[in-house]
C-alpha cells in the first residue's frame with residue numbers, strides 16, 4: 001500500500017509512473033497517479049470546478065473529493081490530504097450510487113448557476129440596448 005504522495009507538475013504525463021507521485025498535467029487539466037492500494041493501476045482524475053481539485057500545502061498534495069476506484073478490481077477508496085493517504089474503507093453499492101448522485105447534483109448546481117449568470121448578462125444586454133434605442137428615438 002502507498003501511504004503518501006508528493007506532487008509533481010509536468011507538461012506531459014510520463015509513460016512510466018512512479019509510485020507515491022501525483023502527476024499534475026496542468027495543460028490537460030488532469031492528475032494521474034498509481035492506485036494507492038499498490039495494484040499498479042494508473043488512475044486518472046480530470047481536474048476542474050466540477051471534477052477533482054488538487055492543492056499543494058501542508059507538506060504535500062491534497063485531492064478533493066475522495067478517489068473511489070469502483071471501476072477497478074481493487075475497488076479502493078481513499079483521500080489524499082497533505083500528501084498522506086487516508087483510507088475511506090469499502091463503500092457499499094448504495095453508498096457508491098449516493099456518491100455518484102451527489103456528484104451529479106454538484107454538476108447540475110454548477111451549470112445551473114452558470115446558466116443563471118448568463119441569463120443575467122442577457123437581461124443586462126437587453127436593458128442596455130433598450131437604453132440606446134431610447135436615446136436615438
Ligand SMILES: [Zn+2]
Nearest residue numbers: 035037039074
Ligand atoms: Zn488498486
